[in-house]
Amino acid sequence: MTETARPVAIVSGAARGIGASVVERLVAAGWSVVGIDLDTAESAAAWVEGDVTREDTWQRARDLAADLGALRVVVNNAGAQGAGARIADTEVEDFGRVMDVNVRSAFLGTRLALRHAEPGGAVVNVASNAGLRGIPRFGPYAAAKHAVIGLTRTAALEGARQQVRVNAVAPGPTDTRIMQAVARAFDADSPETAMSRMTRANPMGRFAQVDEVSAAITWLAGPDSAYVNGCVLSVDGGLTAA
Amino acid sequence: MEGNLFDLEGRVVVVTGASSGLGAQFARRLAGEGARVVLAARRRDRIEALAEELPDALAVECDVTSEDDCARLTQAALDRYGAIDVLVNNAGVSKPARVEDETVADFRQVVEVNLVATYSLSRRIGTLMAERGQGSIVNIASVVGMVGLGRMPQASYAASKAGVVNLTRELAAQWARSGVRVNAIAPGFFPSEMTEGLFGDPKGEAWVAKLTPMGRGGRDGELDGALLYLASDASSYVTGVVLPVDGGWTAV
Numbered sequence: 453m454t455e456t457a458r459p460v461a462i463v464s465g466a467a468r469g470i471g472a473s474v475v476e477r478l479v480a481a482g483w484s485v486v487g488i489d490l491d492t493a494e495s496a497a498a499w500v501e502g503d504v505t506r507e508d509t510w511q512r513a514r515d516l517a518a519d520l521g522a523l524r525v526v527v528n529n530a531g532a533q534g535a536g537a538r539i540a541d542t543e544v545e546d547f548g549r550v551m552d553v554n555v556r557s558a559f560l561g562t563r564l565a566l567r568h569a570e571p572g573g574a575v576v577n578v579a580s581n582a583g584l585r586g587i588p589r590f591g592p593y594a595a596a597k598h599a600v601i602g603l604t605r606t607a608a609l610e611g612a613r614q615q616v617r618v619n620a621v622a623p624g625p626t627d628t629r630i631m632q633a634v635a636r637a638f639d640a641d642s643p644e645t646a647m648s649r650m651t652r653a654n655p656m657g658r659f660a661q662v663d664e665v666s667a668a669i670t671w672l673a674g675p676d677s678a679y680v681n682g683c684v685l686s687v688d689g690g691l692t693a694a
Numbered sequence: 695m696e697g698n699l700f701d702l703e704g705r706v707v708v709v710t711g712a713s714s715g716l717g718a719q720f721a722r723r724l725a726g727e728g729a730r731v732v733l734a735a736r737r738r739d740r741i742e743a744l745a746e747e748l749p750d751a752l753a754v755e756c757d758v759t760s761e762d763d764c765a766r767l768t769q770a771a772l773d774r775y776g777a778i779d780v781l782v783n784n785a786g787v788s789k790p791a792r793v794e795d796e797t798v799a800d801f802r803q804v805v806e807v808n809l810v811a812t813y814s815l816s817r818r819i820g821t822l823m824a825e826r827g828q829g830s831i832v833n834i835a836s837v838v839g840m841v842g843l844g845r846m847p848q849a850s851y852a853a854s855k856a857g858v859v860n861l862t863r864e865l866a867a868q869w870a871r872s873g874v875r876v877n878a879i880a881p882g883f884f885p886s887e888m889t890e891g892l893f894g895d896p897k898g899e900a901w902v903a904k905l906t907p908m909g910r911g912g913r914d915g916e917l918d919g920a921l922l923y924l925a926s927d928a929s930s931y932v933t934g935v936v937l938p939v940d941g942g943w944t945a946v
Contacts, residue, residue, distance in 0.1 A: 604945075605945045605946075608907060608942045608945045609907045609942060609945065609946060612907035612908045612909060612941070612942055613909075615908075617908075624931070654870075655866070655867050655870030655871070655933070655934070656870045656871065656931065656933065657870070657871050660931045661931070664929075664930055664931040664932075665931075667699055667928045667929070668923075668928075668929070668932065671919070671923050671928065675919075676918075676919030676922070676923070677919050677920070677923075677939075678916055678919070679882070679908065679912050679913070679916040679917075679939050679940070679941050680919075680920065680937070680938070680939050680940075681907060681908055681940075681941050681942035681945065682907065682938075682942040682944070682945020682946075683937065683938050683944075683945065685932070685935065685937060686932065686934070686935050687929075687931050687932050688931070688932075689870060689931050689933060690863075690866045690867055690870040690933040690934040692934070693862075693863035693866050693867060693933065693934020693935065694863070694866070694867035694870070694934065
């Protein structure tokens with residue numbers, strides 16, 4: 453594959469966790485990747501250090517992508533889970549921040565793809581099992597991830613016209629540092645207890661590994677899912693089926 | 695995860711309804727990925743001919759509604775290969791008719807093939823998988839098991855496939871700790887023997903195009919990616935999922 457023939461992907465939240473694993477898979481498969489995050493890692497071809505809620509961050513990502521070749525895929529992975537408080541105890545500013553980082557960013561990334569991705573392209577939004585059910589102490593996050601799914605389904609209908617597919621993955625609890633924070637929110641005195649409770653509550657009895665989530669994302673980004681559009685693929689060990 | 699995520703080299707995969715349509719296509723593709731395929735169907739000449747084409751494949755004549763046949767199928771697979779890694783419940787029938795003209799006997803027969811046989815074979819082979827601590831079951835459901843259509847009236851098919859949808863979730867929940875994953879693919883409209891009437895008629899094809907956001911029916915091979923994903927270790931944390939491959943039909 454020549455340098456110019458490489459398909460280009462933009463991945464938000466690319467420096468660590470699920471996003472880093474997506475970058476690793478895409479690069480191994482011969483893609484050029486533009487990563488967006490608050491800081492950078494060395495894995496991607498180009499990086500935008502910036503806030504995913506700002507339009508100019510995405511504009512910079514688009515410019516870098518254009519330098520690398522034809523934009524085919526946007527993976528909206530950046531997210532924030534919030535402080536972990538009941539709705540009654542949540543300040544509206546915190547709600548707004550969680551909505552911005554999860555929904556506004558996914559809107560900007562999705563819009564960019566619907567405007568600029570080449571035919572045969574794809575958007576993959578990283579939702580959550582919290583986008584399919586309620587989770588006490590994570591009201592803003594659940595609201596945001598439900599919104600990401602609504603955005604995905606609508607963009608799928610609109611994107612079909614220019615042959616850009618839009619799908620979402622809905623991971624269950626995943627083995628990342630975010631889950632450590634979630635565990636502390638559930639039980640500040642004993643996050644280990646909360647972690648163990650979440651593990652037991654999962655039908656498979658374990659968390660997802662990041663590469664299990666990234667495998668679903670890259671599958672939805674590529675040609676093996678060519679007739680899959682508007683779908684929400686749970687990668688959750690059976691959590692939302694049970 | 696190193697190497698090919700979707701690798702099925704040496705895996706033993708039972709495919710029901712393998713004599714034609716999607717089943718034959720699945721068998722070919724699975725064999726192409728290195729799987730050893732057990733072809734099950736009533737039409738013996740067809741599956742025997744297909745088995746000749748595929749490396750290390752086995753054809754077993756089987757009416758999936760017969761408990762005896764399913765027992766023979768399972769035993770034949772075990773005798774030949776020692777274990778079963780993947781079961782693809784693909785066998786299905788449809789009897790389109792408006793409800794006023796549909797008989798209860800017809801309804802029962804469709805449910806018997808599409809739902810009861812899927813349950814029965816999953817129970818039989820899934821139990822073996824659970825004892826062994828690994829396995830993947832892929833059920834072929836349908837978008838018709840998720841939404842009402844009207845235009846292609848067939849309450850029996852719709853009800854049977856909706857049954858498959860929640861059978862998938864329940865078995866996934868029961869076997870999640872046993873290493874057996876259970877998922878379903880919900881195809882939109884694909885050209886097959888079952889949809890000949892639909893795609894043979896310009897009005898039918900236009901109807902599919904209009905109601906599918908992607909503006910077309912599925913193409914040959916477009917279910918393969920979903921099957922390989924769900925059958926292989928690429929989906930090792932995915933269970934209880936109903937994956938629509940429908941061009942966006944059910945996203946509307």
